[in-house]
Amino acid sequence: MAETTRTGPTVAEVTAELDGLADPKTREVNARHGDDHAVNLGKLRALAKRLKTRPDLARELWETDDSAAKLLAILICRPKAFGRDELDAMLRQARTPKVHDWLVSNVVKKSPHAEELRVAWTADPDPVVASAGWTLTAERVAKKPAGLDLTGLLDTIEARMKDAPDRLQWAMNHCLAQIGIAHAGHRARAIDIGERLEVLKDYPTSPGCTSPFAPTWITEMVRRRDDGTKA
Structure with missing residues (x-):
């Protein structure tokens, strides 16, 4: 051999x-x-x-x-x-x-297998695993929203984000911001949820960086996008 x-x-x-x-x-x-x-x-x-x-x-x-x-x-x-x-x-x-x-x-x-895992992980009782599901959901919200229940996502975020463990809370907040940035019809509610829950409102942000506080994040990214369109 x-x-x-x-x-x-x-x-x-x-x-x-x-x-x-x-x-x-x-x-x-x-x-x-x-x-x-x-x-x-x-x-x-x-x-x-x-x-x-x-x-x-x-x-x-x-x-x-x-x-x-x-x-x-x-x-x-x-x-x-x-x-x-x-x-x-x-x-x-x-x-x-x-x-x-x-x-x-x-x-x-x-x-x-990303979509199948997104669905499974979002519902997982382990908050670290669930955070991966919400990260994938934020990606879909921004790039492939067809078929997503955005109202349902906002309902879940409104009910659960405030008391979620840190990594899960961060991922849900990212999803909230993406809904507000990418979908004008849901923007007012996304900003309202962020303002009422105040998640990451006081998060330290370096000069020149955008705050992860959803209302600020949404407003700033929409402004940049609109300015770019007009340029």
Whole structure:
């Protein structure tokens, strides 16, 4: 039997390289946001660019307990190669904010299973899982709203967002803002809900950035869009 020649780096070689890129100061900064990886994201993206798409290596990296390895796995995987149940399991394993956000944005949104998972996750009792469902819903509100019950979404947001855990609250607020920005017929109600619930009203915002407080966010994005149209 002919000997099989291995091509490309092994998971051990890649994780060793990640360990070499780890920086205690980066870990300290990330810890303030609930993350635990110690590799600068620019260096992580550079490594991913060098590795290119490697689905098998990505799966192996994902199975490690290291967040940097999981982030790298997301960057070098083939999103459409994952099954529905596989993505569901991966989301439940993605317990740090950055891994969770990158998985949803870079993998799940590109998957043919995105809509099925959106529906299932939005109704999930785990608020972290549910937040992924609301993130996908906000995406649909903005890009593919046909078939969505926007009034029903606003009803749910009005009833649940105020007391929702932080990550779920953030995702629901994003959805609220997208409804107000993208759908003029629901804009007044979206702004009214935001004003009454006052979610993220006092969130610290850097100069030049738009506040995540939904009434401010909606008003500013609509203004920019209208100014661009008139220009």
